[in-house]
Amino acid sequence: xxxxxxxxxxxxxNEERRxxxxxxxxxxxxxxxxxxxxxxxxxxxxxxxxxxxxxxxIDKAAKKGVIHKKTASRKISRLSKTVNAVSA
Numbered sequence: 001x002x003x004x005x006x007x008x009x010x011x012x013x014n015e016e017r018r019x020x021x022x023x024x025x026x027x028x029x030x031x032x033x034x035x036x037x038x039x040x041x042x043x044x045x046x047x048x049x050x051x052x053x054x055x056x057x058i059d060k061a062a063k064k065g066v067i068h069k070k071t072a073s074r075k076i077s078r079l080s081k082t083v084n085a086v087s088a
Contacts, residue, residue: 024066
């Protein structure tokens with residue numbers, strides 16, 4: 001464990017950020033899973049609405065620095081591709 005005052009503060013900050021990032025990443029995983037579930041059930045309307053929500057959540061995570069912007073772009077692209085395959 002850290003001994004210096006600044007190192008203790010840094011450890012505290014890192015823990016808070018880790019928990020914040022963890023909740024955001026879990027949220028991303030859950031919404032992606034919901035979209036994929038709707039795609040597998042061929043419910044087009046529901047998948048499209050959840051896709052919009054997923055895009056928003058993923059973009060916000062990238063904006064906050066939880067995930068890289070190219071990772072966010074890739075996730076959105078792949079999700080859109082699967083939803084469009086059901087739509088067509």
